[in-house]
Amino acid sequence: MVFAALYRIYAGFINPPQAxxxxxxxxxxxxxxxxxxxxxLITPARSHREVIIAAVAARDRSRAEAYAKKHDLLNDPSIDAVYIALPNSLHFEWALRAIKARKHVLLEKPSCSNGEEARALFNHPLVKAPNAPVLLEAFHYRFHPAWQTFMSLIHDDAVAGPVKHAHAQQYLFKGVIPFDDIRWRYDLAGGAMMDFGTYTVNCLRQILREEPSQVIEVHWRGVPSSQSDQAGGQQIDQAMTATYKTESGATGSIIADLAASGGWPLLPSSWTKNIPSIGWPKCEAELGEKEVESPKSADDEKHFVKRKVTLWNHLAPSVYHRIDVEDTHTIHRDGTLLKTWKESQNLKSYSWPSGDKQAYAGEDWWSTYHCQLHEFVNKIKGREGSGVWVDGDDSIKQMEAIDRTYEKAGMKTIRAKRGISESTYDLYSSSVNAAN
Structure with missing residues (x-):
């Protein structure tokens, strides 16, 4: 088991086989x-026979723009696709520029700074046009068999009732991200909700299969004022917790913390509040009771099952993950409880949950990013693939859910208020006119 895990790490993240x-x-x-x-992208591309990394630009805006202009990256006919991992506030502009240049786009999450930008991007005529370039928001975890197995255990109508509550959490211990990092930049649409929080909200939406339309409660911790030297920096969230409710009454909760500390067991909180701490990434679903047919119950008895499913480490399942399934069984007669017991299982999944899903041609060592790249290529090549995808409507609803969270928090944020920047309005308008 240890050897297999080490091999998955080595092949998936360090030195994959050269294709x-x-x-x-x-x-x-x-x-x-x-x-x-x-x-x-760079490491997964080494082992993918249909992907070549041809050009790499710079990270910050001035260097990226200078590189793109010098090398005419978007107009280079030898470039088929672009991967955009610029600061969040630049995603809309450069994704639109790439689409206008007829390049396929793998776009890092979050897709845009806010819902207005997301609606403008994914509903753009150039994106909606027949034979439009492929545009994908890179929620890589969704493409791995572990997540798909987790989902199949939740949405198995034969044994599971409807989802009643979902929870997603992600922590990064305090001190990993320096205070001069772009994640703490208000003008670059930073913050915990725009980083780890995008994953947690996306997980809730997947689990609930409904939009968390009502934000019940939000608590956030800002960047310390002593470290916040960016304009509006005190409006940047270091951590965010929120609870939601759907139209059907299901609830969800998230924890996203980019500077976690305290909470150490067996020690007073006052001693550990400034000591870095970490918790496993986790997604959890609690399902309602469902009546099932069972030989364990008599004709005048009713057998119910209530399920809880937990996936540990959904972001890097090829390194380690575990799916815990706990089924609580009860047998009733005329409304009286006769018997109850629990059945538990711990699962791992490195292959597709359905054996007939031959389109998934992955390896056990594939990271979530390998899986995502494989499906991105399938989409470009017009192949069926596994069927997993993140479409434009999904990405729009994702950003709208983040906007609602920030609005409930009462934060004057660039995400919820800025809209399309003046610097990209002309680009947007001219490309719309050209498409029409």
């Missing part, structure tokens, strides 16, 4: 040479 490239391989240009680029 012989196809003649029609997709040539990628990278806009934003950020820390996420190697695991998200």
């Amino acid at each position: 012989r490239k196809e003649d029609d391989a997709i040539r990628f240009g990278l806009l934003g040479a950020s820390n996420i680029a190697p695991p998200a």
